[in-house]
Amino acid sequence: MTDIASKVLYAADIVLVIDTTASMGPFIEDTKKLAMGFHERISREMRAKGKTVDQLRVRLIVFRDYYDKEENAIVATPFWKMPEEEGKLVEFVSMLQAGGGGDEPENGLEALALAIRSSWEQGQGFQKCRHSIVVFTDASAHPLEHPGKPPSYPKDMPKDLNELTDMWFAEMRNTAKRLTIFAPDVPPWNIFEGAWDCTQHHKSHAGSGLDEQTLSDLVEGITNSIT
Template identity: 40%
Template sequence: MDGLFQEMLGASNVDIDTNVDIVFAIDATESMQPLIDKVKSLTLSFREELEKGLKENRRIIKNLRIKVIVFRDYYVDDKYAMEESQFFILPEEKQEFYNFVSQIKAGGGGDEPESGLEALALALRSDFVKDGDKKRHVIVLFTDASAHPLEQQEDGVPSNYPSNMFKNLGDLYEAWGKGQDSLGSTRNLGVQMAKDAKRLVLFAPSMYPWGEMEYQLENTIRKDMDKGNGGRDLELDDVIALIANSIA
């Protein structure tokens, strides 16, 4: 009990074992190759770098899994609009993680906006870890563009567009929620995250919907990325620091 009380105050002297799942949602449209190359360079040492970032917070990763969602634009490149990996266990499957990221090639998408909200919805529905007293379910989204409004579905969608997609931004906000159960929603929206474990880290420009999302959704942090610059302005140290901060 004393340890729990100290942890709540942020003054625990006890290292905390935590099961961590991270989903990377990566914009792979034409401008984004610099960011993809940076993520690739992290893959083989990602767990070690993350553990360094967590050391001062006395948080120890017990089990770490990472998954990748690659997105472009359903309304332009519907055949290549979305790709999803399995969860990779790190460090055991770091080579498989590296291999998956290595095959991502930036291309397509045309003009913005892109399908970032659809990628976020898919990430929310990932099969996150349920075991462990302490868990973190973290979504990390990278984009240098705005997102298509979900309401655009009303004007027609490609044949492979997800049939169970949120109909509007309000649905997504409800799924994230502020309540006690299933992230606060009273409807079954297919979300697998736990309320006390959910975290959202946005590397995105101050454009729709990312600029408002950091204020509207709890447990969310955003690092500004220059529009259309492909993440050239993003430092890997900032990526590790923000992810570590979201887990701590």
């Protein structure tokens, strides 16, 4: 068998779900730095493991709070292919501004539901796929059954955490899915690691950014999920 015939082709989809409320300011600034070299960091880590990513796509979902201010409470991008569309990622991230959301909790669960329903690569032409969701927040989340939803609240949301859990198990491919959560040690974030498969929770704190070690751990976690 030739090297070409035996080569395993990797496709990796990564959805970054980011809280952009005011207290996330330091993190947002660090995210801008990460975006500038995201593809190179992932590729370098993969090369160190003796692997390559044959297709890397990145999508962003940023969220605040529909119950505080409806406008742009959740903004989602399409998937962008790296490195061909890296400029679109950098442009979008460069425009992010932390603000609002002074009345914790926020709409993180709705953003997570949108991430689960992403248009994932289904493996046509690839032997191995990874569908990774990475959530960054320093706040708790509104329950999905919160009353008094505003007119702009997204349609077809799960009605509660049980339905969101059903989505994770039914709509995500077991061999591909990964969820990494950077969030406080509070409900609902601190229940996912024990209740959902393929999930890790790293504790975060309000007002903190991404130091170099955290950035390295994040990139390594993404590449580990690919390999």
